[in-house]
Amino acid sequence: MRTYDLAGVGIGPMNLSLAALAAPLEDVTSVFLDQRDGFSWHPGMLVEGTTLQVPFLADLVTMADPTSPYSFLAWLKETGRLYPFYIRESFYPLRAEYDAYCRWAAARLAASAPGMLRWGRRVTAVEHDAASDLFVLTAQVSGPDGTREEKYCAKHVVLGTGTTPHVPAVLRDLSGAGPVVHTGSYLPGRQALIDSGAVTVVGSGQSAGEVYRDLLDAVGVHDPSAAGGAFRLDWVTRSSRFFPMEYTKLTLEMTSPEYTDHYVSLPQDLRDRLGREQRNLYKGMSGDLVDDIYDTLYRRSALGRPLPTTLLTDCEVTAARFDPHGAGGTGEYVLTLHHAQTGQDAEHRTRAVVAATGYRHTVPDLLAPVRDRIDLDDAGRLAVRRDYTVDTGRRLFVAGGEEHTHGVTAPDLGFAPWRASVILARVTGREPYPIERRTAFQTFGLPAHPAPADPPGGPATPGTPQPTTPAPAPQTAEVTP
Missing domain, CATH: 3.50.50.60 (FAD/NAD(P)-binding domain)
Known part of the structure; x- marks a missing residue:
C-alpha cells in the first residue's frame, strides 16, 4: 500500500x-x-x-x-x-x-x-x-x-x-403543510416557499439577509394559488439589531498572524466570550446588503406599493407548533416570540419558515x-x-x-x-511558501519590551514556524509617516 x-x-x-x-x-x-x-x-x-x-x-x-x-x-x-x-x-x-x-x-x-x-x-x-x-x-x-x-x-x-447546518431544537422537528428549510437548502426550496404565500426568516447574518432580499421581490405580489392572496414576508432575529460586518481597516488587522497568536494564548473561557462578542466581525451582513434592503423597502413605500412585511429584532423563537386549521384551511405554523427587552411574548403565524441559524x-x-x-x-x-x-x-x-x-x-x-x-x-520540514509573522501595524496585548520591530512588509523570519504555547507578545511597531 x-x-x-x-x-x-x-x-x-x-x-x-x-x-x-x-x-x-x-x-x-x-x-x-x-x-x-x-x-x-x-x-x-x-x-x-x-x-x-x-x-x-x-x-x-x-x-x-x-x-x-x-x-x-x-x-x-x-x-x-x-x-x-x-x-x-x-x-x-x-x-x-x-x-x-x-x-x-x-x-x-x-x-x-x-x-x-x-x-x-x-x-x-x-x-x-x-x-x-x-x-x-x-x-x-x-x-x-x-x-x-x-x-x-x-x-x-x-x-x-x-x-453541518444547525437548526435550533425548537424548529428541528417542526412539520406541517408548508416547507421548513435551512438556508443551506434555500434555492431547491425557494419556489415552495413562495407558493406557501407567507414566509418567516428566522436568524441573522449574511444568509438571512440574502434570503430576505431575494424573497422581497415577491412581497405584495398577488398569487391566486397562495392562501390569503398576496405574498407575505417577515424576518425575526434574536440579535438586538440587523448588524453589518465591520470592515474598518484596523479591525481587519485582526485577521493576522499576530492577533491569532494573541487569541490562542488566552484562556479558553475568555476565548469563548470574545468569540461571542466578535460576531459582527464575520457573522454580520455586508453594509451594501443592509442598504439595499432598506432602499428597496423605501422605494416600494414611496411608490405606494403594498409592504406586507415585518422586521423584528431582539425576538427569540421559544416555541413552535403547526395549526392545521390556520387561515384558509391550509394550516399555519405558530411561532412563540419572546422579546428580550420588554419581556413580552407574542404569537406569530406563518406558512413557511427559513432557518438562517448557521452551521456547527x-x-x-x-x-x-x-x-x-x-x-x-x-x-x-x-x-x-x-x-x-x-x-x-x-x-x-x-x-x-x-x-x-x-x-x-x-x-x-x-x-x-x-x-x-x-x-x-x-x-x-522547510518553508515552501514564505510565512508572514507580522502583518499588522497595531499590537495585541502588551509588548514584551519597548524595542521597535520591523514594520509590516519587512523581511520574514527564516525557518520553519514553531507552534506557540503561547506565543510571546509581539513587539510594538513604529510606523514612520
Whole structure:
C-alpha cells in the first residue's frame, strides 16, 4: 500500500487550497478524499447577484503564492473574463463565480495531478498503526456492484470536513403543510416557499439577509394559488439589531498572524466570550446588503406599493407548533416570540419558515479510533494548537473549524493559504511558501519590551514556524509617516 506524506479528509475550499499549494511540491505526495461526486460550494445559497464578503485576493492560493496557476485571476484569464472583471471595478466576486472558480481549480488539479483528488469516497475511520507510526484511512466507495472499502496510509492527515447546518431544537422537528428549510437548502426550496404565500426568516447574518432580499421581490405580489392572496414576508432575529460586518481597516488587522497568536494564548473561557462578542466581525451582513434592503423597502413605500412585511429584532423563537386549521384551511405554523427587552411574548403565524441559524462544527465520528491521541477541551471540542494540530504526535491537522481556538482567522477564506503554508512547512520540514509573522501595524496585548520591530512588509523570519504555547507578545511597531 502506498504511503502518502499528506492525506486530506474533505475537499472544501480549505483543503482545496492546501491541495493546490501542495501540488507543485516535489517532496510532498498527497491525496484528498471527499464523499461527494465533485466540488460544490454552498449550492443552496448561490443566489443570483450575491457576492463574497472578501476580495478576490482571498482565493485558494494567491496570499501564499501570487504566481500560482490556480489563482482566481488565472481562472478569469482562461475563461475570457479578466477584462470584464477589470471593468466591473469591484474587489468582490459573485458567489457563483467563486464556486465556478473552485470547480475549475479542482478540474485543473485532477488533470495536472491525477489521483490527487478522489471523489465519491466517504472516510469512515482514521486509525493509527503503532508499528509503522502511520495513519490508516478507511474509505467507502459506492458503485454499481455495491460498496467496497479502500485503505490509505499517510504520515500526516488534515481534516477539512466542514460544518453541518444547525437548526435550533425548537424548529428541528417542526412539520406541517408548508416547507421548513435551512438556508443551506434555500434555492431547491425557494419556489415552495413562495407558493406557501407567507414566509418567516428566522436568524441573522449574511444568509438571512440574502434570503430576505431575494424573497422581497415577491412581497405584495398577488398569487391566486397562495392562501390569503398576496405574498407575505417577515424576518425575526434574536440579535438586538440587523448588524453589518465591520470592515474598518484596523479591525481587519485582526485577521493576522499576530492577533491569532494573541487569541490562542488566552484562556479558553475568555476565548469563548470574545468569540461571542466578535460576531459582527464575520457573522454580520455586508453594509451594501443592509442598504439595499432598506432602499428597496423605501422605494416600494414611496411608490405606494403594498409592504406586507415585518422586521423584528431582539425576538427569540421559544416555541413552535403547526395549526392545521390556520387561515384558509391550509394550516399555519405558530411561532412563540419572546422579546428580550420588554419581556413580552407574542404569537406569530406563518406558512413557511427559513432557518438562517448557521452551521456547527463537531468532532467527526471517523476520529473514534484515534480518540485517545486527540486533545479535547472541557466542552468536548477539538483543542487545536497554534500549528493547527490536535493529536499528541502533532501530525493530525484541522483546516477550518478552529474558531473556538484561533478566532476570526479560522473561517476567513483569505487566511486559508496562510494556514496551508504552515501545515506544509510542518510536513516538509522547510518553508515552501514564505510565512508572514507580522502583518499588522497595531499590537495585541502588551509588548514584551519597548524595542521597535520591523514594520509590516519587512523581511520574514527564516525557518520553519514553531507552534506557540503561547506565543510571546509581539513587539510594538513604529510606523514612520
